[in-house]
Amino acid sequence: MILLIQICNKRFHYLEFIKPIEDVLKRNNIKFESIHYKKVTEDIIHKAEKIIISGTSLKDNGFIKDIDKFKWIKKFDKPILGICGGMHILGLIFNGELIKQQEIGLTFIDIKQEFLGYKEKIEVYELHNFYAISNEFNIYGGSKYCPQAVKHKKNPFFGVLFHPEVRNKDLIVNFAYL
Amino acid sequence: MKCGILFSGGKDSVFATYLAKKYENEITCLITIISENPDSYMFHTPSILKVKKQAEVMNIPLLIQKTKGEKEEELKDLELAIQKAKKEFNIEAIVTGSVESAYQASRVQKICDKLELDCFNPLWQKDQFELLYDLIENKFKIIITGVFAYPLNETLLSREINDKFINDIKTLFEKYKINPAGEGGEFESFVLNCPMFSKELKIKDSEISGKKNSWRMELEVI
Structure with missing residues (x-):
């Protein structure tokens, strides 16, 4: 089972940031459970074979204040995919810092090393005012302004700053089939 | 909010x-x-x-x-x-x-x-057919007021979005890759009634203009 962790604190954002990821999983017959980060329990983390951490809107960044609620990541050893805000969380948990950098809309990024089935210049959808990177991660690809695809040096933890549920849905499927 | x-x-x-x-x-x-x-x-x-x-x-x-x-x-x-x-x-x-x-x-x-x-953006990335079925299920009465792509023509104007319309569009979608919800600008619509309206809007008058695969219907509603 894949556990999809929602980071939206405004319920209405569910339709824009969570449902599109759920739809990709459903269309590919991938079993998942979807839960808000404040409701995550040790038991459900233990049951998950993989975890996806969603993104949310530019203004909905309450999850940053709640970073302690993601401490379970340090003890988890199965694959995690952090999307946008989810990538911020991965960076912050591994002692990275938030750096201000806005990108909104379609942009090209260059993936230099094979990353969840991608190794090329691809067009992606961006929606962020910050990024976070820790030195425990390697950078696999980036845009003109910042790292876009990162992977933890030891663990199977992947972070993407762009939103693959918009133009790169295969990346989510490839992660699910790792 | x-x-x-x-x-x-x-x-x-x-x-x-x-x-x-x-x-x-x-x-x-x-x-x-x-x-x-x-x-x-x-x-x-x-x-x-x-x-x-x-x-x-x-x-x-x-x-x-x-x-x-x-x-x-x-x-x-x-x-x-x-x-x-x-x-x-x-x-x-x-x-x-x-x-x-x-x-x-x-x-x-x-x-x-x-x-x-x-x-x-509550409809973001929503499956186009799911969107059309949701509209019908939620009792939206919608008509087509514009068509802007081959092979669409004036025969679609004033058609209501219902199961028959969706089936016809499905055929076009498979053959010509027409976006079934029309957000690529292939067609445009007008809502005459839905659960938020205190009464249904009625078409008093309409005027059709256009040529080939680009047609518009201007409405006067009461």
């Missing part, structure tokens, strides 16, 4: 309004941009004056902003309208009916960020 809706009167923006309400937001105004350019990059143009009637039967204030519809100029006019909505109607967020258009969505996101407003 107090929301302003970017409102064209078509199925996507009316459904976005419906969802905003369903998710317990307060809708303090509708914002309609009237473009003088029929081929606007940003805004749905047919039947736009009829949004006044829709706003009336929903009992929601309507803020209208005119634009010449030139590429960058219309974004400035949109920003101006959103700024007015923030000042006059205390909106904290904008809601749009964007489904696929990264062009539209990203421009609205940038304006909202600049004006410190949240931005909701």
Whole structure:
């Protein structure tokens, strides 16, 4: 089972940031459970074979204040995919810092090393005012302004700053089939 | 949350309004941009004056902003309208009916960020057929008011979105890759009734104009 962790604190954002990821999983017959980060329990983390951490809107960044609620990541050893805000969380948990950098809309990024089935210049959808990177991660690809695809040096933890549920849905499927 | 809706009167923006309400937001105004350019990059143009009637039967204030519809100029006019909505109607967020258009969505996101407003796109990436079925299930009465792509023609104008329409569109979708929800601009629609309307709007008069694969139907509704 894949556990999809929602980071939206405004319920209405569910339709824009969570449902599109759920739809990709459903269309590919991938079993998942979807839960808000404040409701995550040790038991459900233990049951998950993989975890996806969603993104949310530019203004909905309450999850940053709640970073302690993601401490379970340090003890988890199965694959995690952090999307946008989810990538911020991965960076912050591994002692990275938030750096201000806005990108909104379609942009090209260059993936230099094979990353969840991608190794090329691809067009992606961006929606962020910050990024976070820790030195425990390697950078696999980036845009003109910042790292876009990162992977933890030891663990199977992947972070993407762009939103693959918009133009790169295969990346989510490839992660699910790792 | 107090929301302003970017409102064209078509199925996507009316459904976005419906969802905003369903998710317990307060809708303090509708914002309609009237473009003088029929081929606007940003805004749905047919039947736009009829949004006044829709706003009336929903009992929601309507803020209208005119634009010449030139590429960058219309974004400035949109920003101006959103700024007015923030000042006059205390909106904290904008809601749009964007489904696929990264062009539209990203421009609205940038304006909202600049004006410190949240931005909701409740139909974002929604499966196009799922969207059409949701509209029927939620008792939306919608008619086609514009067609703008081969092989669509005037025979589609005034057709209601129902199961038969969806089946016909499915055939076209498979054969010609027509976007079934029409957000690529293939066709445009007007909502005559939905659960938020106090009464159904009736067509008093209509005027069809166009040629080949580009047709419009202007409506007078009461």
